[in-house]
Amino acid sequence: MSSSTTTKGGRASSLSTGVESPGRAAVGARTLRTDRWWLQPAATFAFLSAWVIYATVRVCVHNSYWVAKDHYLTPFYSPCLTKSCTPDSALFGRPFPNFPIIIPFAILTLIFLLGFRMTCYYYRKAYYRSFWGSPPACAVAEPHKKYTGETRFPLLVQNSHRYFFYAAGLISVINTIDLVESYRYGLGLGNIIMLVNVLGLWAYTASCHSCRSLMGGRLNHFSKHPIRYRLWTQVTKLNGKHMELALGTLVTLAVTDGYIALVAAGAFADPRIIS
Numbered sequence: 501m502s503s504s505t506t507t508k509g510g511r512a513s514s515l516s517t518g519v520e521s522p523g524r525a526a527v528g529a530r531t532l533r534t535d536r537w538w539l540q541p542a543a544t545f546a547f548l549s550a551w552v553i554y555a556t557v558r559v560c561v562h563n564s565y566w567v568a569k570d571h572y573l574t575p576f577y578s579p580c581l582t583k584s585c586t587p588d589s590a591l592f593g594r595p596f597p598n599f600p601i602i603i604p605f606a607i608l609t610l611i612f613l614l615g616f617r618m619t620c621y622y623y624r625k626a627y628y629r630s631f632w633g634s635p636p637a638c639a640v641a642e643p644h645k646k647y648t649g650e651t652r653f654p655l656l657v658q659n660s661h662r663y664f665f666y667a668a669g670l671i672s673v674i675n676t677i678d679l680v681e682s683y684r685y686g687l688g689l690g691n692i693i694m695l696v697n698v699l700g701l702w703a704y705t706a707s708c709h710s711c712r713s714l715m716g717g718r719l720n721h722f723s724k725h726p727i728r729y730r731l732w733t734q735v736t737k738l739n740g741k742h743m744e745l746a747l748g749t750l751v752t753l754a755v756t757d758g759y760i761a762l763v764a765a766g767a768f769a770d771p772r773i774i775s
């Protein structure tokens with residue numbers, strides 16, 4: 501099998517790579533693992549697929565996204581920017597005309613959020629393994645004959661992750677403004693669910709590898725930069741939970757959206773603690 505690999509200088513060479521490359525043990529079987537190695541990629545595939553289907557349907561239905569009485573706006577529609585948005589839900593105005601049904605009201609932010617998650621180090625590992633089988637698990641040969649990694653288009657764009665990080669930080673600010681705005685109208689179960697979601701989103705964003713690099717990168721001596729060292733230490737602790745935060749925030753996003761959708765549709769009233 502002939503394919504390319506990356507040299508020390510970052511350029512692709514024509515050396516053979518992969519499990520059949522020279523010097524590797526000739527193992528006929530795809531893997532010698534006897535445990536249920538396929539379970540994790542299969543579960544990841546099912547979870548991410550279900551979430552994407554749910555999110556796609558929700559951002560395209562264009563209803564049940566805003567609870568006027570309690571001022572709850574689902575994160576899937578924040579910020580609501582088109583003329584179709586209920587005026588009170590559009591905290592940042594409605595500069596765009598009506599969108600066709602397949603275009604989400606919050607298209608501008610959703611593009612950046614999608615970019616942020618798609619280029620995230622954890623998600624890359626998750627979907628490379630579970631959707632592309634590249635490789636499906638440790639010590640399991642991948643089905644592809646060629647591997648060029650992320651050195652060429654289209655996967656080269658994964659390197660844009662640090663820019664999406666800044667955009668995601670800005671969008672977390674917008675989610676926080678939505679949350680603060682909702683507290684001006686009292687306190688209910690919905691506020692608490694939104695709070696958990698916003699805290700999760702901040703923790704996920706702060707645990708990003710780009711954030712860690714921003715805090716502690718390009719320094720020769722931590723001792724000369726005690727504040728950055730302290731920030732880097734805290735981000736490093738969060739970074740160790742990056743996978744959990746990446747998956748957990750998908751859950752909190754869906755729960756927040758689902759709860760607001762049900763209240764907005766009149767399925768039940770939001771239990772109020774302070775009206």
Ligand code: FES
Pocket residue numbers: 616619620621622623661665704705707708709710742
């Ligand atoms: Fe996952 Fe940056 S590495 S969000």
